[in-house]
Amino acid sequence: MTQALRLGIAGLGTVGVGVVKIVRRHAEMLKARTGRSIEIVAVSARDPNKDRGVNLADYAWETDPVALAKRDDIDVYVELMGGENGPAKASVEAALVSGKDVVTANKALLAIHGQELAEQAEAAGRVIRFEAAVAGGIPVIKSLTEGLAGNEITRVMGVMNGTCNYILTRMQSQRQGYNALFDECAELGYLEADPNLDVGGIDAAHKLALLASIAFGTKPNFDGIEIEGIQQISLDDIDQAEDMGFRIKLLGVAQRTARGLEQRMQPCLVPSDSPLGQLEGGTNMVVIEGDAVEQVVLRGPGAGEGPTASAVMGDVCDLARGLQIPTFGRPATSLETAAPAVTGLPAPYYLRLGLLDKPGALAKVAAILGDAGVSIDRMRQYAHAESTAPVLIVTHKTTRAALDVALDGFRETDVVAGAPVALRIEEV
Ligand code: NAP
Ligand code: HSE
Numbered sequence: 001m002t003q004a005l006r007l008g009i010a011g012l013g014t015v016g017v018g019v020v021k022i023v024r025r026h027a028e029m030l031k032a033r034t035g036r037s038i039e040i041v042a043v044s045a046r047d048p049n050k051d052r053g054v055n056l057a058d059y060a061w062e063t064d065p066v067a068l069a070k071r072d073d074i075d076v077y078v079e080l081m082g083g084e085n086g087p088a089k090a091s092v093e094a095a096l097v098s099g100k101d102v103v104t105a106n107k108a109l110l111a112i113h114g115q116e117l118a119e120q121a122e123a124a125g126r127v128i129r130f131e132a133a134v135a136g137g138i139p140v141i142k143s144l145t146e147g148l149a150g151n152e153i154t155r156v157m158g159v160m161n162g163t164c165n166y167i168l169t170r171m172q173s174q175r176q177g178y179n180a181l182f183d184e185c186a187e188l189g190y191l192e193a194d195p196n197l198d199v200g201g202i203d204a205a206h207k208l209a210l211l212a213s214i215a216f217g218t219k220p221n222f223d224g225i226e227i228e229g230i231q232q233i234s235l236d237d238i239d240q241a242e243d244m245g246f247r248i249k250l251l252g253v254a255q256r257t258a259r260g261l262e263q264r265m266q267p268c269l270v271p272s273d274s275p276l277g278q279l280e281g282g283t284n285m286v287v288i289e290g291d292a293v294e295q296v297v298l299r300g301p302g303a304g305e306g307p308t309a310s311a312v313m314g315d316v317c318d319l320a321r322g323l324q325i326p327t328f329g330r331p332a333t334s335l336e337t338a339a340p341a342v343t344g345l346p347a348p349y350y351l352r353l354g355l356l357d358k359p360g361a362l363a364k365v366a367a368i369l370g371d372a373g374v375s376i377d378r379m380r381q382y383a384h385a386e387s388t389a390p391v392l393i394v395t396h397k398t399t400r401a402a403l404d405v406a407l408d409g410f411r412e413t414d415v416v417a418g419a420p421v422a423l424r425i426e427e428v
Pocket of ligand 1: 010011012013014015016044045046047048050063064065080081082083087105106107132133136302303304305308
């Protein structure tokens with residue numbers, strides 16, 4: 001009879017406890033599906049006395065995750081602590097060196113050190129699996145690596161941070177400002193330990209770096225991503241974008257261009273009636289485009305105990321079945337170093353300006369755009385509140401460089417109050 005697959009789990013927080021629950025609840029089902037028992041042998045966390053709501057009495061306790069990773073009686077090391085360095089990295093390396101496969105939910109670790117770790121895994125004849133690291137419960141890594149392996153991928157994009165989508169959609173539906181919703185997310189426990197990872201777009205950019213690597217056969221390049229968070233988005237932007245037929249999303253886009261690999265994580269406008277525009281709350285959505293399949297849209301819960309543990313267990317089951325796929329879908333040593341395309345392809349932009357009540361003000365704005373080579377598609381001016389009138393402009397496709405020239409012009413003119421807002425409109 002085939003031997004059990006023996007797990008060592010480091011990290012018994014939200015995700016780790018979820019994994020323990022599934023292994024205990026579905027022992028027979030997992031065995032029937034994979035042909036092997038899946039057993040937890042040992043666990044590690046910081047506090048051995050914390051009540052975690054699950055029975056851990058059957059498992060050996062290790063205070064040091066590196067020691068857990070090296071144990072002779074485990075086959076798979078499951079890293080669910082988090083952090084791009086420290087014990088997460090040290091223990092994953094120890095596991096690989098001592099002949100264990102690794103399953104992790106740690107997007108930060110892999111976005112920063114993925115290439116190095118993938119090479120270590122291959123040198124040791126082991127694999128690293130990370131379905132839970134991107135878009136929580138959505139099986140996007142498996143879809144991209146396996147189901148869509150026959151496609152040349154042309155674009156990957158999506159909403160991959162549930163906290164930001166929750167804030168942006170609640171701003172719209174509840175008429176609450178960004179700061180109040182940020183505080184609400186903190187109270188609900190939605191925010192990462194460092195909230196800037198969420199609202200600054202960094203967490204979502206970690207995920208995009210991993211998807212881009214698989215999609216385009218390139219080394220994960222987090223530093224090559226243009227990142228902008230949602231902190232500057234106001235209720236006015238939400239309202240006025242809606243008025244023009246758009247919703248604002250923290251959207252990640254990766255695509256190959258003639259100028260290199262474009263990777264962006266920034267607030268963008270998408271049509272209100274598109275699947276991305278309709279995405280509510282903490283839900284994630286990933287859109288994958290390939291030359292044969294055309295477009296696949298994956299939608300589901302991006303975080304939380306059950307969804308993330310579901311993704312971890314998908315990886316564990318694949319290992320139980322003996323599936324060995326290189327970390328980023330092809331041998332790590334064959335991944336290319338892609339030149340980052342610093343500026344995105346031309347796109348239409350949404351601009352919001354505060355126009356001062358002066359004769360000829362609108363003409364000056366139009367002239368600045370014209371001089372910068374930016375063509376106006378639509379424009380709307382609202383009534384003046386005190387001395388300033390909001391003006392919304394949707395441009396035809398233009399480059400960010402041309403737009404920046406116009407934004408400089410607005411700053412220098414005497415008819416625009418405050419900082420103009422410029423958001424890219426993504427074709428989805
Ligand atoms: P969490 O609730 O904060 O749990 C972290 C766990 O790691 C805790 O049990 C903690 O121990 C343990 N830990 C931390 N440092 C340790 C150390 N030095 N030695 C041993 N144990 C240590 O985190 P989480 O939300 O489960 O997230 C875990 C991983 O999944 C992270 O990489 C995260 O980015 C990723 N992820 C999470 C979600 C989600 O929805 N939560 C979704 C996708 C991916 P104590 O409990 O004793 O403090
Ligand atoms: N902080 C992340 C989010 C958790 O809000 O999506 C899941 O990675």
